Amino acid sequence: MNIPFPVKETIDSRRSARSYKLTAVDRDIISSIKDFVNSMEVTFEHNVEIRFFNADPTKTLYPLMISPPDNIAFMSETDIISISKVGFVGELLVLFAQSKGISTCWYGHYKLSELERLMPHLRSADDFKEANMGYGYSKGITTGRRAICITPIGYYDDSGLRLMDRMTNKKFSFKRKKIEELLENQNDYKNLSEDVLYALDLGRKAPSAANAQMWRFAFEDDFKTITIAMPVGYKHFKWEHPNVDIGICASHVWLGLIDKGYDPQVTVSDDSGRAVWRIGI
Numbered sequence: 244m245n246i247p248f249p250v251k252e253t254i255d256s257r258r259s260a261r262s263y264k265l266t267a268v269d270r271d272i273i274s275s276i277k278d279f280v281n282s283m284e285v286t287f288e289h290n291v292e293i294r295f296f297n298a299d300p301t302k303t304l305y306p307l308m309i310s311p312p313d314n315i316a317f318m319s320e321t322d323i324i325s326i327s328k329v330g331f332v333g334e335l336l337v338l339f340a341q342s343k344g345i346s347t348c349w350y351g352h353y354k355l356s357e358l359e360r361l362m363p364h365l366r367s368a369d370d371f372k373e374a375n376m377g378y379g380y381s382k383g384i385t386t387g388r389r390a391i392c393i394t395p396i397g398y399y400d401d402s403g404l405r406l407m408d409r410m411t412n413k414k415f416s417f418k419r420k421k422i423e424e425l426l427e428n429q430n431d432y433k434n435l436s437e438d439v440l441y442a443l444d445l446g447r448k449a450p451s452a453a454n455a456q457m458w459r460f461a462f463e464d465d466f467k468t469i470t471i472a473m474p475v476g477y478k479h480f481k482w483e484h485p486n487v488d489i490g491i492c493a494s495h496v497w498l499g500l501i502d503k504g505y506d507p508q509v510t511v512s513d514d515s516g517r518a519v520w521r522i523g524i
């Protein structure tokens with residue numbers, strides 16, 4: 244498997260950007276992102292569609308942020324497995340963009356009516372009502388294909404940082420739990436190989452909504468299979484779709500193993516309302 248960017252360096256340098264220059268992304272870079280999407284090889288079936296759209300800086304799409312011209316919507320069905328695959332596939336795009344000097348930020352909460360105006364994608368007024376809180380795709384159960392998350396793609400602009408962001412140095416904060424805290428069974432730590440620890444270290448650096456880091460790691464098959472899932476019954480009071488984040492984390496672990504020369508097999512299944520990713524080496 245050939246990953247067209249340096250895995251660790253790209254993951255270590257990515258941060259969510261919430262301030263962008265209002266200039267369009269170089270067309271060659273947009274083409275390279277499109278080529279990457281079309282040639283992306285993952286070892287599981289998926290139905291995730293990446294849709295590019297332009298935003299209007301005078302209208303609110305992202306809360307508290309002016310939209311840069313170029314943006315992407317990650318589209319899929321809304322069952323648990325499909326939205327988790329959005330995380331996995333979408334994060335590969337995010338990292339590829341990062342390696343080209345393009346900033347991103349996953350947004351689960353965006354103004355749905357403005358997205359629909361810019362990029363009509365809902366089937367009916369009922370689709371819109373299902374997401375009746377106005378932000379994001381849904382607070383409850385929905386049907387059909389939808390934009391699950393969106394991201395701006397553009398050039399980071401630190402002169403536009405809000406005072407609060409400067410004071411808290413938000414752009415560069417990278418607070419993450421330690422691997423030990425993310426193991427379902429802490430006693431497993433001593434049995435993990437250097438390569439598995441390398442992959443889990445990249446996994447723990449994944450972005451998650453409100454930086455909740457709801458992923459937990461466990462092992463099967465004499466430590467030859469890593470499982471990644473949220474705890475049974477996990478709920479976050481602000482983010483309704485944490486299985487997206489689990490897919491993001493799984494993509495980092497997968498990339499870490501590829502970086503160490505493995506050809507990891509990936510499956511994802513629904514277990515107690517959670518997406519459970521299994522990555523076998």
Ligand SMILES: Cc1cc2nc3c(=O)[nH]c(=O)nc-3n(C[C@H](O)[C@H](O)[C@H](O)COP(=O)(O)O)c2cc1C
Nearest residue numbers: 258259349350351352353450451452453454487488
């Ligand atoms: C699925 C998902 C949804 C997110 N939704 C939002 C959002 O609606 N608004 C926002 O400002 N940030 C959002 N974020 C960005 C997270 O807050 C950010 O990834 C996290 O705080 C970690 O910071 P980092 O990405 O800079 O490492 C989202 C991230 C993920 C993975």
